[in-house]
Every structure is written in C-alpha cells, then in structure tokens.
Amino acid sequence: MKKSGWSTDEDRLLSELAAAAERSGGSLSGVFREAADMLGRRPDSVRNHYYAMLRESGESAAQFRPFTKEETERLVSHMLRRKAEGCSVRRAALELAGGDVSLMLRYQNKYRSLLAKKPRLIDEIAESLDLPSPSAPESKLCGAEPLDRRTLMAMLEAKNAELKKQHERFMLLHAMFTKLCELDRGLIAGFTSSAEAAQLQKLIDRISAGMK
Template sequence: MSEQNPQYAPQPASRLGWSAHEDDFLFEAVRRARKDGAPLKAVFDEVAQATGRKPNSIRNYYYARVKQGGETDTLLPHNPAFVPFSEKEIHELLTTVLSAQALGMSVRACTLNMGSGENRAMLRYQNKYRSLLKSNPDLVLSVVQELREKGLPAFNPYERVSSVRRPGRPRKQNANLLEAVGGVVNQLDRVEGLDVSAFFESLGALAVSAAKGVAAEQQLKHLSGREDTALLLEENQELKARLQDLKKELNAQRERFATLLGYFRQLMDINREFLGMTSVSKVSSLSNYIRELSRNVEDCEKWMYDVAPMA
C-alpha cells in the first residue's frame, strides 16, 4: 500500500455509523490500492488502523456500498471476483455445477463455460462453489435433492469416492483414450491457422448445450401434469430444434476436423517422400515437389477459409 494522504486520515471516533469523512477515506484508499495493485484486505487493515473500526466491519460496509451501485460503482470499477453473490446466483451456480458434474464435467470446465472463457469469472464461480461445499452443506444437499426430485442429473459431492466416480478424473483403463486424444492434439497443433484450444472449447460448449437440452426434456416430463404444460411443450420444441442445430454444427466441425487432418497427413507424406530422395533425385523432382506442395496448401486454405470458416 502507498502512503496514505493525510487529508483523508480520520481520527478514531465513536462507532455510530460512517461519517462522510470516513467514507471518503475508505474509497480513496481503495483507489490507491487499485492503482498500486494491492489487495483489498490491505485497504481494510489500513482503514481499521486509522478509524478504530474492525476490518470485517469495514469489509462489510464496502461490499454493501458496492452492491448498492450508484456513485460507488462508477467511482470504482471493481473486479468481478469481489462482487458478492445474490441468493439467486448461488442457486443457479449450484444447479449448473452439480448437474454438469453428474454428466462427467469437471468443476473447472463448467465454471469456465459459465464465465464465457474468462479466467477471472471462472475463478469467481469456482471459488464460491468450493466455499459453499465447506460452509453450507445443507444448502448444497437441498439443491441436489431438488434436482433429483425433478428427474434431473445431480452430483452429490459428499458421497464416498469409492461409490461415486470423481468427475474430471478418468479411470486407469481410459489411459489409451487419453493417449489417443493427446496424439490428435499434437497433430492439430502442427496445422497452420487452426486454433486447437478454441476448437475443443467449441466442442465442449456444444456438449454442455446438448446436455442442457436433454435435462430440460426430463424436467418437462416431471412437470407434465401442471397447467403450464402447453407452454413447456412449446419450449421443449424450441430446445429440440436448437439441439438439432447444435448436432448439425457439431457434425460439421467433425467433418472439418477430419478433412484438415487428411490434408495434414498428405502434407507429411509429400515431405517425407521428398526428404527420402537422393540429392540428385531431389534436384530433378524439385518442381514436381513444389507443385504438389502448393496444391496441398491451396486445398487446405480453401477448406479452412472458404468452405468451412470458423465462427
């Protein structure tokens, strides 16, 4: 923390509410911390020492002001990781993660998808979920029960590891599968112009969306006796249509992947054959080698940018 500005430093006083002077001092300290890259905890400690208030009380007051919005929000572009969760957000977080874990997704993959691929947002969701597992097991179990009553997949994080497979941790017999996937990834890394991470993240997002469609259909069956059945049926049809679109998109991505991999293998064969020639043969075959190489690159570029451009 940088040295505090004397004009903002209040004297310890009675603890009956915050004065405007104390309020200004707190948010000026936060501004300086943001500028210096210091954590908020250091701010709360500094203000506690200056005002005589407890750090936890200062922390609660700060977050209450942030939650209110208004000028506090405009003055302080706070990090999303510090924004408190509402009850609705907590329920949605538990519902999403517990359902995804039941389908075999890891917590990190699920929260990364919730955060639209942003690490800060992912850490906010992930840390809150893990905190809830430790601090509020009753709430977690109530959401598990709620999902199961609706006929939806739900992972119980408190069940014994021996009876429930830990999501995101493959069994030993899947080693061959992991090795095969690793080989494909290594090959894709060599294809110029192909973003391998984005490719697999897209496949993951499609899988999650498809799983949500299946879960929604199961929920519809559970609610079929209610008065809003007609509306739910309509929504179900929309979800089915969306699921079909996603399946088509996934198949297109698979076809594109297979085609690009074929071009890559052709490129390897062309180079391998040329490199295996003698020096004399290389000279006489150079024009033919360049022609085949150019044709392969041209076909690959056409498929990548004209036939099936990435979204």
C-alpha cells in the first residue's frame, strides 16, 4: 500500500533508528530497510524522506533530531515576536541559538519550512500571541485600510478638478501669447531696430509654435 505524508511519530522513529545505527556502527541502508518494514513504506521512500529532513534542518546525518511540538511552538513564538519588532529571521534565529551558527541554521531552516508547509500552525500561534501573521496581506501588517469606492471617486474628482484648473491657466497663457503674436509688425519696428525687430518676431513665432 502506497503511503504519503509523514507524521511526527514516524519522523521520530526514523531519527531514533538512525541514531542507534550511528552508536552501533550500523549502516543507513539498514536503517532505511528496517524503517520501511516497520512503517509499511518502500526503502527508497524512507531514504528520500530522511535526507529531505536533513536538508530542512541543516544538520548532518549524525546530528539530526526532529523538533518536538514544544520546541516548534517555542521557535515560532520567538520568531514571530522578534519579527514584529523588526528583527530579521536570521538574527532572531541566532538569538534563539545563543550565538551558535549551526543551531541558528537549524532554527532558520525549520521556521522557513513551517512557513511554507504549515502556514495554519503559524497563524494559530500568531493569533494566540496577538501578533500579525507572516501570511497576512501586507496592507494588514502595515495597518493600511482598503479604500472604498466613494473615497476613490472623491480622490479622482479632486484630481480632475486640479487638472482642469491647470488646463484653464494654460489656455489663458496661450491666449496672451496669441495676442502678443498678433501685434502689428510695424509696431514692433517702431520701437526697435530692424535687426532687433526680426529677432523679437522670431522669438514670438517660436513661442507661438510651441503653444499650439
């Protein structure tokens, strides 16, 4: 019968068999066969799960030991509290490990594994501590409230009114420049030299072209 999903008891049994084999000098292949017989699983499935647990914990084969329920809850509680205070996952894990880098990696990997595989557990512990859950939407974590339709419409109307005023000012300036450009060329020539009049007219023409 094919089985999937591993329980905490199965993980503990597997780690105990591996630890016993380590003490007696036995092989891991023998552990996998023995665990497969006891759990009704295939040896290769046991082997794959064992090494997956090692990768998750960041430990070597001789170091691996599953987290107990109490250890898991303590880990998550600590991480959530420190995260709520602005601490990084790595720093929080290092604090819990008392500066032990190897243990810090174990805590860090376990916490991230729980976030990915058991978000409901994280949510439950966060709720019991009255802390925001990492799985909550960012707007909730930041205390932001979603905008309703009425508020959005009011914001759009205010922006539209502002743009309308800007357009009216632009049109007024355009009209002023248009009037300036319509000045009689003879009037321009009357108070400036011909060269200055030509330069002024070019400037007016450029301004007029740019306003269209």
